[in-house]
Amino acid sequence: MKNLRYFVALGAVLVLIGGALMVMRSGPRATTSTVVVGLSADITTFEPANISSRDNMNIAHHIFDSLFELDEHGKHVPALARELAISTDGLTYTYTLREGLTCHDGEPLTAEDAAYSFNRIADPANRFTGNAPGFVFTSVGFQKAEALDPLHVRITIARKNPIAFGLLTEINIHCKDSYEKMSLDHAATSPVGSGPYRLVSWTRGSEIVLQKVGAAGAFDRIVWRIIPEASTRAAELIAGNVDIITNVAPDQIDAINGSPTAAVQAVTSTRRMYVGFNLAEPFRQSPGGRAIQDAKVRRALQYAIDVPTICRQLLHVECERATGLVNKVNANPRLSPYPYEPATAERLLDEAGWPRGAGGVRFPITLQAGRGRYLNDAVVVQAIAQYLKDVGIGVDLQLLEWASVYTPLIRQRNAGPLFFLGTGGALWSPIYDMNDIARVDSGTNYANWTDPRWFSRWDSLIDAATPEESRRIIDEMLQVFYDDGPWLHLYFQPDFYGVSKRITWQARPDERVYAYEATPKS
Amino acid sequence: MTTVTRGASRAWRSMVAARWPLLALLILLAVTTVAAFGPWLAPVDPGRQSIVSRLAAPMTADPQGMTHWLGSDVLGRDVLSRLLYGARVSLLVGLAAITVGGAIGILAGLLAGYFGGWVDDVMMRLADMQLAFPFILLAIMFLVVLGPGVGNLILVLGIGQWVTYARIVRAETLSLREKEFVEAARALGDSTAAILFRTILPNIVAPLTVIASFNVASVILTEAALSFLGLGVPASVPTWGSMLAESRDTLLANKWWLAVFPGLAIMLTVLSFNIMGDWLRDLLDPRLRERQ
Amino acid sequence: MWTYVARRLLQSLVVVIGVTLISFMALQIGGDPTYLFVSERATAQEIEVVRHALGFDRPLHVQYLSFLSDLARGDFGQSLSYRQPALDIVLGALPATIELAVFAFVIAIALAIPLGVIAALNRGTAVDGSITILGLLGQSIPNFWMGIMLILFFGLYLRWFPISGHVPFLTPLLAGDVVTAMTNLPRTLYYLVMPGVAVATYSLARNTRLVRSSMLEVLGQDYVRTARAKGLAERTVVVHHALRNAWLPVVTMIGLEFGFLLGGVVVTETVFSYPGIGRLLFNAINQRDIPLVQCGVILLAANFILLNTIVDLVYARLDPRVKLARNR
Numbered sequence A: 001m002k003n004l005r006y007f008v009a010l011g012a013v014l015v016l017i018g019g020a021l022m023v024m025r026s027g028p029r030a031t032t033s034t035v036v037v038g039l040s041a042d043i044t045t046f047e048p049a050n051i052s053s054r055d056n057m058n059i060a061h062h063i064f065d066s067l068f069e070l071d072e073h074g075k076h077v078p079a080l081a082r083e084l085a086i087s088t089d090g091l092t093y094t095y096t097l098r099e100g101l102t103c104h105d106g107e108p109l110t111a112e113d114a115a116y117s118f119n120r121i122a123d124p125a126n127r128f129t130g131n132a133p134g135f136v137f138t139s140v141g142f143q144k145a146e147a148l149d150p151l152h153v154r155i156t157i158a159r160k161n162p163i164a165f166g167l168l169t170e171i172n173i174h175c176k177d178s179y180e181k182m183s184l185d186h187a188a189t190s191p192v193g194s195g196p197y198r199l200v201s202w203t204r205g206s207e208i209v210l211q212k213v214g215a216a217g218a219f220d221r222i223v224w225r226i227i228p229e230a231s232t233r234a235a236e237l238i239a240g241n242v243d244i245i246t247n248v249a250p251d252q253i254d255a256i257n258g259s260p261t262a263a264v265q266a267v268t269s270t271r272r273m274y275v276g277f278n279l280a281e282p283f284r285q286s287p288g289g290r291a292i293q294d295a296k297v298r299r300a301l302q303y304a305i306d307v308p309t310i311c312r313q314l315l316h317v318e319c320e321r322a323t324g325l326v327n328k329v330n331a332n333p334r335l336s337p338y339p340y341e342p343a344t345a346e347r348l349l350d351e352a353g354w355p356r357g358a359g360g361v362r363f364p365i366t367l368q369a370g371r372g373r374y375l376n377d378a379v380v381v382q383a384i385a386q387y388l389k390d391v392g393i394g395v396d397l398q399l400l401e402w403a404s405v406y407t408p409l410i411r412q413r414n415a416g417p418l419f420f421l422g423t424g425g426a427l428w429s430p431i432y433d434m435n436d437i438a439r440v441d442s443g444t445n446y447a448n449w450t451d452p453r454w455f456s457r458w459d460s461l462i463d464a465a466t467p468e469e470s471r472r473i474i475d476e477m478l479q480v481f482y483d484d485g486p487w488l489h490l491y492f493q494p495d496f497y498g499v500s501k502r503i504t505w506q507a508r509p510d511e512r513v514y515a516y517e518a519t520p521k522s
Numbered sequence B: 001m002t003t004v005t006r007g008a009s010r011a012w013r014s015m016v017a018a019r020w021p022l023l024a025l026l027i028l029l030a031v032t033t034v035a036a037f038g039p040w041l042a043p044v045d046p047g048r049q050s051i052v053s054r055l056a057a058p059m060t061a062d063p064q065g066m067t068h069w070l071g072s073d074v075l076g077r078d079v080l081s082r083l084l085y086g087a088r089v090s091l092l093v094g095l096a097a098i099t100v101g102g103a104i105g106i107l108a109g110l111l112a113g114y115f116g117g118w119v120d121d122v123m124m125r126l127a128d129m130q131l132a133f134p135f136i137l138l139a140i141m142f143l144v145v146l147g148p149g150v151g152n153l154i155l156v157l158g159i160g161q162w163v164t165y166a167r168i169v170r171a172e173t174l175s176l177r178e179k180e181f182v183e184a185a186r187a188l189g190d191s192t193a194a195i196l197f198r199t200i201l202p203n204i205v206a207p208l209t210v211i212a213s214f215n216v217a218s219v220i221l222t223e224a225a226l227s228f229l230g231l232g233v234p235a236s237v238p239t240w241g242s243m244l245a246e247s248r249d250t251l252l253a254n255k256w257w258l259a260v261f262p263g264l265a266i267m268l269t270v271l272s273f274n275i276m277g278d279w280l281r282d283l284l285d286p287r288l289r290e291r292q
Numbered sequence C: 001m002w003t004y005v006a007r008r009l010l011q012s013l014v015v016v017i018g019v020t021l022i023s024f025m026a027l028q029i030g031g032d033p034t035y036l037f038v039s040e041r042a043t044a045q046e047i048e049v050v051r052h053a054l055g056f057d058r059p060l061h062v063q064y065l066s067f068l069s070d071l072a073r074g075d076f077g078q079s080l081s082y083r084q085p086a087l088d089i090v091l092g093a094l095p096a097t098i099e100l101a102v103f104a105f106v107i108a109i110a111l112a113i114p115l116g117v118i119a120a121l122n123r124g125t126a127v128d129g130s131i132t133i134l135g136l137l138g139q140s141i142p143n144f145w146m147g148i149m150l151i152l153f154f155g156l157y158l159r160w161f162p163i164s165g166h167v168p169f170l171t172p173l174l175a176g177d178v179v180t181a182m183t184n185l186p187r188t189l190y191y192l193v194m195p196g197v198a199v200a201t202y203s204l205a206r207n208t209r210l211v212r213s214s215m216l217e218v219l220g221q222d223y224v225r226t227a228r229a230k231g232l233a234e235r236t237v238v239v240h241h242a243l244r245n246a247w248l249p250v251v252t253m254i255g256l257e258f259g260f261l262l263g264g265v266v267v268t269e270t271v272f273s274y275p276g277i278g279r280l281l282f283n284a285i286n287q288r289d290i291p292l293v294q295c296g297v298i299l300l301a302a303n304f305i306l307l308n309t310i311v312d313l314v315y316a317r318l319d320p321r322v323k324l325a326r327n328r
Helices: A002-023 A054-063 A111-122 A131-140 A164-170 A176-181 A230-238 A250-257 A281-285 A287-291 A295-302 A307-314 A342-351 A377-390 A402-411 A430-437 A458-462 A467-484 B002-018 B020-041 B079-115 B117-132 B135-146 B150-159 B162-176 B180-187 B192-203 B205-228 B240-250 B256-284 B286-291 C002-028 C033-037 C044-054 C060-072 C086-110 C112-121 C126-138 C143-157 C170-174 C178-219 C222-229 C234-246 C248-271 C277-286 C290-318
Strands: A034-039 A068-070 A076-078 A081-086 A092-097 A142-149 A152-157 A197-203 A207-212 A221-226 A262-277 A363-371 A393-401 A418-423 A487-500
Touching: A034 A230, A054 A197, A054 A207, A068 A164, A076 A081, A076 A164, A092 A111, A092 A164, A111 A131, A111 A142, A111 A152, A111 A176, A131 A142, A131 A164, A230 A250, A230 A487, A230 B240, A230 C143, A250 A262, A250 A487, A250 B240, A281 A287, A287 A363, A295 A342, A295 A467, A295 A487, A307 A377, A307 A487, A363 A377, A363 A402, A377 A393, A377 A418, A393 A402, A402 A418, A402 B135, A402 C033, A402 C277, A430 A467, A458 A467, B002 B020, B002 B256, B020 B079, B020 B256, B079 B117, B079 B150, B079 B162, B079 B192, B079 B205, B079 B240, B079 B256, B117 B162, B117 C002, B117 C290, B135 B150, B135 B205, B135 C002, B135 C248, B135 C277, B135 C290, B150 B205, B162 B192, B162 B205, B180 B192, B192 B205, B205 B240, B205 B256, B205 C143, B205 C248, B240 B256, B240 C143, B256 C126, B256 C178, C002 C060, C002 C290, C033 C044, C060 C290, C086 C112, C086 C170, C086 C178, C086 C248, C086 C277, C086 C290, C112 C126, C112 C178, C112 C234, C126 C178, C143 C178, C143 C248, C170 C178, C178 C234, C178 C248, C222 C234, C248 C277, C248 C290, C277 C290
Parallel strands: A034 A221, A363 A393, A363 A418
Antiparallel strands: A068 A076, A081 A092, A092 A152, A142 A152, A197 A207, A207 A221, A262 A418, A262 A487
16 A cells, blocks of 8 residues: 555654754844844734733834833833923823924824824724723823924813823824824734834734834844743743743742843832722622621731732742832831731731631631732732631632633622732822722722722822822821721732843833843843 | 353453553552542641742651651642642542543433434534534633633533544444344333333443543543643642643742652553553453454 | 535534534623723723624624624624734634644654554564553643643753744745745744644554554454465565555544644643644633634634545545445
């Protein structure tokens, strides 16, 4: 039978090819003109108004520029615009553009393009749901944008907002002529901006290649590779095929640092990790949901968790426990982190009327968490469940699929009664961090908190005449949050970046990964 | 009675002669014993964490003076205890999934084979759908939505197995239904159920047993793959597959004991089921028997 | 034969529709997916607008029927998360997976036959023993673990093979760019070695054992004894008489095999950061991107049916005893 002989021959040929290939070793893909970044999550779109994940925004920021920027210290610095004037009523923001800007399509970039970018995002006909329309515009109450002349663009918002200037840095400016010609489908894969790089190719789930346009950036090409598995990412870094990787698994830090090719940079990010107490009505039917209505029970639980040990053991970093929802530089300095005192926790729980019952359990309660989203989340949340069990809380831990199950619960403010979550924050304003709980009915008031001592102070905070007065109100609010708030305080998430020794690049605390800042080491 | 004794002694002789099946049987007996008595054998509660003594190497003692014979895992839980408990869940999942899949498959196969016609058509189209639908995607879909849980896992893995059984049972039933002894049962006025389950089924048990012993192995592996994807059993329940999946981030850091022990447990068990399957096939398959 | 093919096509249509119904139900029982497609600060009114726009406010049967009628017109709908035509996205990911599956498939068949034959011819010796044990081992290693170990050992420690990634061959080929495709081919294969081995291990092991046992069975048959008795060379006996019959069971497996390999692909693609359809659909399921999942599942099911129809036709040619009506 002839076919069979072919099969055997094919097998032999394969073995030969395999042998030949083994000899031709894998050459490193990172070269002097290319920097390669390994990301853990895939990106979905280059439509500026639909981008919502941080990785996606980071790549987009190489292609699009914004009017102003926040630097690594949270300072508001000029970018496409050189000046910003805010009206005294706080409702109009007038930006003065730099002269001589050009788009990647060759057209000059003017106030017309800037105004168009804002209005296009806000156009309800486009049904955009990204960060820009969904978070920035709803937060500032965007009304309209107009070009006053080629260099001046004026943004109007609905109400005075002390952090609007910072939020507006997240709007990407795109180029009107090109976008007017493109369908929405087309625009999602062919971005036209004015940033330092332009998109060359995008293979979904695999890699994004950017090419340098202007003078900025030391590397001609930036390749973003999607490498979901942590071990694979680390292996590629150690092998020298990738220059920067994000989300290094804590247990792989030593292996990377022990290699001759790369080292890990650890930064404390602005992302606030906490366990929320969902105080919503429906949960009050269950004993656990009823128990946490009492601020004393919530405070008791603060003493039950050993946060520094969780950081040291599970996250491979020394940390100071958070005192609230505001990043440390802006926190109320008079507040000190709750210590780990399980005995105090037990005493407070006894006093609150929840003594240990049958089997040593005070009350049962469900703790929900998504998995695979935050640094070592599954492990951290299991440790938290153990700490709570140690003081007699009958924790039923539910680790749920992040996107399809947990996200809808969170969005509907239905997670819990205990839920583990991390929320991105900022260094440039305490109000940004507090803004998640600006109103009782805010979509991001996931805990359904209603304390009037917190919510009634918002109006005076917005209208505060001086920074000192604003600071005083903030500190009062943070005290309330610390004492009786809806969060079990944990830590600010550490971020680990693996960086090749052949380049110089500094990780930032705000989760922004800008590869154009990388330079080759000579 | 004597035929049973004779059969058993023949089985025993062939087992001893072939050596490997004997070893496999011993391993499976040991695993079953561990599964049954695991909670009493385990040195400590497998869920007990001690994050200050996490990733302790085998044979080292933690600050509380407890020795982790096989080391401790990412949360400082005792690997030996989890392995012993894991035997129970892994075996339960494997056997229960086979039972679920087997029960559905046998019923579907008997009905399709015996009645033919539209019953057969419907069953076989359902089987085609199942085969055309990559099983892992089906499992992911249901587990994502249903959430983690031992029951859900068993159900999903069981549904993934039924077609194999249905096809064999259908084919065998087709050939058996015209046989004299079946005709005789029908003539005697036996009910259809009695014919299906008392007359036909006992004659197909042999090939089913062989298939089942191979399938336990693939079910245990599928469970591991689903754990790797973050689906499967809840985080607090140890299974060998989920232990292996949890070791993924520590492999680079050389924490070999997290992978090697559950890996060995899976390997030995799967190996034993496969060897038993081979042996059973040689023993039960009449064509092979004639040759020997 | 043509009536057979026609009936097969009709049955396939029923199967594909059934498959879409199953995945539609599976993705819907988790509740309304709207919340995945609105921003976190959306008001109830905005959520309602999006729900209406996505059509999730309609009764389930209406949603499903409208999906079917779109499908009948060849419209697979828009992916909800990528906001691109679902078909484009699936077709973009399919070539990479086909490359991986074919590569793994070739390993699983091409190596299994010689190994199985060698084991059978040396029955009971150390060679047979070690092939058998390796086969059993191969059937007991989860493929994600195999993948990570391959990466650490052959990728990182020995540096023989690339750790992750993919070099496209089919995509440029289908686009008509033969030159690029051919230049890429060596590297495509090179990048396929480790993921291919990880996917193929289980099948290779199983097929080896299958070939071995069917070979043993055939070697005991009368016609082989006769051939031997006629004094034919052992090689002739093995190749011409024994093997041609022994590998029939392997052919039967081929169709099923492909579906099985696709299953292993989800996990392996994640480990090797391989941009294929397994990872795409896994993510799509997690995002409840119903149109994308439906489109992928339909194409995979159609692919499976097509392959099995071909296999059945080929099998009927190879083995005249088999009548096509067999698999009614």
